[in-house]
Amino acid sequence: MEVSLIGHTPDPELTVAAAARLCYSPDQVSQLLEGLTLTRARKLITKLQKMGHFSPFEHASFTFGIAGVSRSLSHQLVRHRIASYSQQSQRYVKFEDLAVVVPPTIAAKPEAQEKFTAAMEVIRDAYQALLGLVPAEDARYVLPNASQTNLVMTMNARSLRNFFALRCCARAQWEIRELAWRMLDLVQAVAPTLFADAGPNCWSSIGCQQGAMSCGEPPSRTSR
Amino acid sequence: MEVSLIGHTPDPELTVAAAARLCYSPDQVSQLLEGLTLTRARKLITKLQKMGHFSPFEHASFTFGIAGVSRSLSHQLVRHRIASYSQQSQRYVKFEDLAVVVPPTIAAKPEAQEKFTAAMEVIRDAYQALLGLVPAEDARYVLPNASQTNLVMTMNARSLRNFFALRCCARAQWEIRELAWRMLDLVQAVAPTLFADAGPNCWSSIGCQQGAMSCGEPPSRTSR
Amino acid sequence: MEVSLIGHTPDPELTVAAAARLCYSPDQVSQLLEGLTLTRARKLITKLQKMGHFSPFEHASFTFGIAGVSRSLSHQLVRHRIASYSQQSQRYVKFEDLAVVVPPTIAAKPEAQEKFTAAMEVIRDAYQALLGLVPAEDARYVLPNASQTNLVMTMNARSLRNFFALRCCARAQWEIRELAWRMLDLVQAVAPTLFADAGPNCWSSIGCQQGAMSCGEPPSRTSR
Amino acid sequence: MEVSLIGHTPDPELTVAAAARLCYSPDQVSQLLEGLTLTRARKLITKLQKMGHFSPFEHASFTFGIAGVSRSLSHQLVRHRIASYSQQSQRYVKFEDLAVVVPPTIAAKPEAQEKFTAAMEVIRDAYQALLGLVPAEDARYVLPNASQTNLVMTMNARSLRNFFALRCCARAQWEIRELAWRMLDLVQAVAPTLFADAGPNCWSSIGCQQGAMSCGEPPSRTSR
Structure with missing residues (x-):
């Protein structure tokens, strides 16, 4: 897996703080950034987090490149609807090789790894053979869930915080x-205060919402 | 593929027409349905369609069961974001058998069908073996795109119209x-006027938007 | 204020439970409702609530008539984006009289009520005069925030739960x-289990998220 | 009215083109920007427009300051739901003066202007008096639609194109x-190709969708 941040709203913390300030201020828009240092912006953002006032966080967007x-x-990823996706198409792209993701539990057991590898080889051959017989969009029906794909995804900071709450959780798939x-x-790294308290719900003031399914032990920032 | 309509807003056309009427009327909400016959409702809905005023169509929701x-x-389906989905989980469900969808182009060529069937058999065996060695959520990495899945999906009439515009189009996958x-x-069948002009863009006043990718021949209602 | 439920997904609790069941079941869609009594459905819904698994709640939609x-x-209302609205238009409707909402704090103080009533009378006259001189869409610039309006609104049960969390809170406007x-x-009244624990955040397992702005005292169900 | 672009995704056209390229390419994400000049990016964007493939346009976001x-x-603005808003609050801000927008049709007729001005003076006085008697959130019930407000709004390029299609139209309010x-x-000015064909529907390949309400004459770029 390769993950990179390929772009984001410039000055995301100043942008969010300026928008939040607007809500409570008689000032004109042109004055919003006046005297708004990063230190002040971060103080205001921390206050917003404590009051649960997250709508200004939406003004900061982040675009990721995700490969492999x-x-x-x-x-699973595209089920998050407050986000934008561009994904490598299996309809239009003909893959010369079959790059796959191997789950660690499979890699850890020689017997499982062997079954897995053998199946991947059969699939690879079937796919290549089918490419010669039917359209790529149909040949792909043999491709496995393990097939690697690439995406570009954009989410705003509020939607990201929800994503982290659900997907950093120990109950999410590895x-x-x-x-x-x-x-x-x-x-x-680029907006430390916007995401200061982001992570699984157990890290925030909301707390674990998994009920009987709770893992019982919040991950530490180091041991996760 | 099995598709059924498992529920919908009662009186979808009356509901949409009443909501639309509200926009232009000094009447109270309690009066909106007074004198609103189905005939009048449909006349109003046709007018809305001609003016491109589709927001009242959102008040009518439709829930589908989709199997196989x-x-x-x-x-592809879950990329439509103005919709709600519940999908059979490959993380939690262990499949005893591997039910698959066979693309018609593959079924039509004995050579392709043979390759496909052979690959499916290998995958089936690998999956069953892996179920005994690793969690189901990891064993499923060998499962193919062809694997059958079931969903419950809810969309409102406006989002459905957009879905039909894109997915009834000859350019969508079969x-x-x-x-x-x-x-x-x-x-x-249940809301004929709401969907009177629904279908691929080439059927509506919008017209084909596929440019150089256009199929050039709008499907007839019978020959589609 | 008049509020009525003018329609909703039939059998909202059975629909949600059937959709949730699908996620964890190898059954076909056609079997989902088999043996699903309301008692069983409600037991499952309560379980979903405790695990924070709310996506199936989206399959149940509710349409309200809101007047006065x-x-x-x-x-404020239309800021809730996962919802559908049809609102009486001040562009197209010419109001013969000016119906207004009087805030209780104003009604409680004779001096305030007097100022308010006098202002409303001036506005009423100005609006009627302007209707004779300019288009209704411009005459309405004199109309006050207090002007009564009517809406039809549709929200699904998940979005409604979020609406209740924010707007039943003592910090929301009266x-x-x-x-x-x-x-x-x-x-x-129509889906007691779907909304059993709905209300301000302080009533749920999430708890108050208002930080320093907290009212400090969760409303009782009777004294709210 | 003051409108400014206070921020946007850096290199919006390169970002959109890179995302679009990913869909059709076996390349890795890290290679997407290789050899992607602005000229090539724009050529690709024009192609996307002609094929009606707008999802990559969502990766470019634009944040506006809107005052007065x-x-x-x-x-009307906040009815556009695929967008983010922070608006000056009339609940929390006490306005020392009442700044208003005067519709041109009113400004053009002395009789109308006089009625309007007189009403605004009465409202101003009533609001100031009420501020001394009741909370600001209630005093504001006398404030008119004409009251000036400020917002920060963020929309992506796809949502903006829809906004322009509807609101640049002669049928939208002035x-x-x-x-x-x-x-x-x-x-x-910052993303000419992304918005090359943006504007009212009558300017695009979609064409006017207003039916009987059509103005009949598309605005020229200069005479609008």
């Missing part, structure tokens, strides 16, 4: 959880 | 196109 | 708070 | 139409 993830992951933690690292 | 479609289809036409038949 | 609320309220509690009563 | 518009306008054309000028 499985179609299992991408099918692959999308890894993606979520990597994305969190990337956005915290 | 491929994961290729479901991955499987989701079949789903779209079946859904269109189902909703036209 | 202020334009202050409607401007008018939209009244609307929220009335809507909650209406949906609890 | 009426509450009539803002109530005030939001002016806002739409100003916004169009601002985004065309």
Whole structure:
């Protein structure tokens, strides 16, 4: 899995703070950024977080390049609807090789790895043979969930925070959880205050909402 | 593929017409349905369609049961974001057998069908073996796009009209196109006026928007 | 303020439960409702609530008629984006009289009520005079926030739960708070389990998220 | 009315083109920007427009500062749901003066202007008096639709194109139409190809969708 932040709203924290300030101020829009230092902006953002006032967070958008993830992951990912996606098409792209994601539990057991590898080889051959007989969009019906795919995804900071709450959680599948933690690292590097308290719900004032399904132990920032 | 309409807003056409009427009327809400016969409602709906005023169409929702479609289809389907989905989970459900969708182009060529069937058998065995070794959520990485899945989906009439415009189009993949036409038949049976002019863009006043990719020949209602 | 439930998904609890069941079941869609009594459906819904699994709640939609609320309220209301609205137009409707909402704090103070009434009379006259001179869409610039408006609104159960969390809260303005509690009563009457724990965040497992702005005292169901 | 573009996705055209390229390419995400000159990006974007493939346009977001518009306008504006808003609050801000928007039809007729001005003076006095008697959130019930408000709004390029299609149209109210054309000028300056064919529907391949309500004459780019 490769994850990179390929772009974002410039000055995301100043933008969010200026928008929030507007709500409570008689000032004109042109004055909003006057005297708004990063220090002040961050103080205001922390206050917004504590009051649960997240709508201004939507003004900051983040665009990610995501490569080498499985179609299992991408099918879960695109269920997040407050987001934009461009995904490599299996209808239009003919794959010369079959790059796959191997789940760690499979990689860890030689017997499982062997079954998995053998199946992938059969699939690879069937796909290549079918490409010669039917359209690529139909040949792809043999491709496995393990097939690697690439995406460009854009989410605003509020939607990202919800994504992290759900997908950094120990109950999320390992692959999308890894993606979520990597994305969190990337956005915290450029907007530390917007995401200061982002992560699984158990890290926030909301707390675990999994009920009987709770893992019982919040991940530490280091041991996750 | 099995598609059924498992529920919808009662009196969808009266509901849409009453909402539309409200916009232009000094009447109270309690009076909106007074004297609103189905004939009048349909006349008003036709007028809304001609003026491109589709927001009242959102008040009518339709819930579908969809079974026996491929994961290729479901991955395309859930990209429609103004909709609600509940999908059979490959993380939690262990499949005893591997039910698959066979693309017609493959079924039509014995050589292709043979390759396809052989691959499916290998996958079936690998999946069953992996179920004994690793969690179901990891064993499923070998499952193919062809795997059958089931969904419950809810969309409002406006979002459905957009879905039909894109997915009844000859440029859509055959499987989701079949789903779209079946859904269109189902909703036209219960709300004929709301969907009177629904279908691919080439059927409406918008016209084909595919440019150089246009198929050039609008489908007839019978020959589609 | 008049609020009525003018329609909803038939059998909302059975629909939600059937959709949820699908996620975890190898059954066909046609079997989903088999043996699904209301008692079983409600047991499953309660389980979903405890696990924070609310996506199946989206399959149940509710349509409200709302009359005699202020334009202050409607401007707040339409900020909820996962919803559909049809609102009486001040562009197209010419109002013969000026019906207004009087805030209770104003009604309670004779001095305030007097100022308010006098202003409304001047506005009424100005509006009627302007109707004779300019288009209604421009005459309406003199109309006050207090002007009564009517809406038809549709929201699904998940979006409604979020609406109740924010707008039943003591921090919401009195008018939209009244609307929220009335809507909650209406949906609890037809889908008691879907909304069993709905209300301000302080009533749920999430708890108050208002930080320093917290009212400190959760409303009781009777004293709200 | 003051409208400014206070931020946007850096390199919006390169970002959109890179995302679109990903859909049809076996390349890795890290290679997407390789050799992607602005000239090539624009060629690709023009192709996307002609094929009606607008989803990659969502990766480019634009944030506007909007000041001195009426509450009539803002109530229409926030009905666009695929967008983010922060608006000056009339609940929390106490206005020392009452700044208003005067419709041109009113300004053009001395008799109308006189009625309007007189009403605004009465409202101003009533609001100031009420501020001393009741909370600001209630005093504001006397404030008119003409009251000026400020907003920060973020929309992506696809949602903006829809906004322009509806609100640059001669059928939109004059005030939001002016806002739409100003916004169009601002985004065309930084992303000319993304918005090359943006504007009212009559300018695009879709054509007028207003039916009997059509104005009959598409605005020229200069005479609008």
